[in-house]
Amino acid sequence: MQDLPPIGGYEPVQWKRNLPSRGFRPSIYFWGITGLMAFGFYRFYKGVDEQRELLRERQWARFYLEPLLLAEEDRNVARRYFSEKQRQDLVRGSMSDENKSKFDEEIYNDKSKFRFPKYTAGVAPSER
Amino acid sequence: MVLGDLFTSRHQWENVDKNGLPDSVPEVDEVGATSAPLLSASYYIGAKCKPYNDDFMLCKDEKNGGTLDCLKEGRRVTRCAISALKDINKYCFDEFKLHYECLEQENHRMGHCRASESVLNKCLFQNLQFEKKIPGVEQQIHLNQNPIYQGTSNDKKKTAEFVKAKEAAS
Numbered sequence: 001m002q003d004l005p006p007i008g009g010y011e012p013v014q015w016k017r018n019l020p021s022r023g024f025r026p027s028i029y030f031w032g033i034t035g036l037m038a039f040g041f042y043r044f045y046k047g048v049d050e051q052r053e054l055l056r057e058r059q060w061a062r063f064y065l066e067p068l069l070l071a072e073e074d075r076n077v078a079r080r081y082f083s084e085k086q087r088q089d090l091v092r093g094s095m096s097d098e099n100k101s102k103f104d105e106e107i108y109n110d111k112s113k114f115r116f117p118k119y120t121a122g123v124a125p126s127e128r
Numbered sequence: 129m130v131l132g133d134l135f136t137s138r139h140q141w142e143n144v145d146k147n148g149l150p151d152s153v154p155e156v157d158e159v160g161a162t163s164a165p166l167l168s169a170s171y172y173i174g175a176k177c178k179p180y181n182d183d184f185m186l187c188k189d190e191k192n193g194g195t196l197d198c199l200k201e202g203r204r205v206t207r208c209a210i211s212a213l214k215d216i217n218k219y220c221f222d223e224f225k226l227h228y229e230c231l232e233q234e235n236h237r238m239g240h241c242r243a244s245e246s247v248l249n250k251c252l253f254q255n256l257q258f259e260k261k262i263p264g265v266e267q268q269i270h271l272n273q274n275p276i277y278q279g280t281s282n283d284k285k286k287t288a289e290f291v292k293a294k295e296a297a298s
Binding site: 043046047050051053054056057058060061062063064065066067068070071072074075077078079080081082083084086113114116 | 145147148149150153156158159166167170171173174177180181184185188192194195196198199201202203205206209237238239262263264265267269270272275276277
């Protein structure tokens with residue numbers, strides 16, 4: 001008695017490893033990625049240029065508006081300064097002569113330029 | 129006195145002064161426009177009011193700040209800006225409104241409002257012979273047909289609607 005092969009023969013023997021495909025040639029990957037990155041950098045620096053020009057546009061818009069805004073602000077500052085002067089004159093009227101001479105003393109030795117008063121008189125917030 | 133009084137920031141300092149300018153200084157209307165219309169009109173104001181603006185800034189430069197000395201030049205600047213805004217309102221109010229409302233919506237980024245800006249610039253060119261020009265460069269960014277940073281499509285949509293409505297009306 002001897003074992004015989006099954007009817008129809010044995011299944012084929014897998015003698016080769018079942019490896020997945022390795023994809024394209026390496027050089028294709030290399031040049032593909034290089035090309036993609038080149039395009040990306042190109043777009044990026046285009047964007048940098050554009051941002052710079054957009055900033056320039058904004059800045060010139062601001063430069064054109066600056067005199068207008070400054071003029072308005074200057075008028076407000078001048079208004080407050082004149083009003084403060086007026087208030088000081090009111091207070092000065094009710095001073096004694098000694099206080100008045102002290103009040104009239106110049107604060108700065110250098111009289112070559114105009115300075116706005118840094119501090120204004122007022123009531124302490126705790127006493128209001 | 130408690131410790132809290134040392135920290136003045138806790139108190140409400142009211143820095144209000146309601147006195148007007150003295151009578152020796154002539155009255156002038158303020159511009160009264162908010163930031164978006166001003167930004168939209170800035171290039172036109174800059175082109176139209178150049179002599180007054182330059183005069184004012186030079187005056188300030190010469191007079192060491194010149195807050196009190198340059199009030200006259202400042203009034204001229206303000207009057208000129210008002211007249212420029214009046215010009216725009218007279219000829220291109222709808223286009224102007226379209227553009228500054230877009231600027232308001234788009235965080236004041238001019239790059240995101242190109243569609244309405246081109247409509248406004250066209251109107252300004254036809255009526256006031258004004259052409260927007262950014263100084264110092266060849267490449268005018270507002271004429272760039274294919275920009276990278278375009279923002280949303282809201283402006284394009286609204287401008288297309290506006291142009292359509294305008295064509296239907298005329």
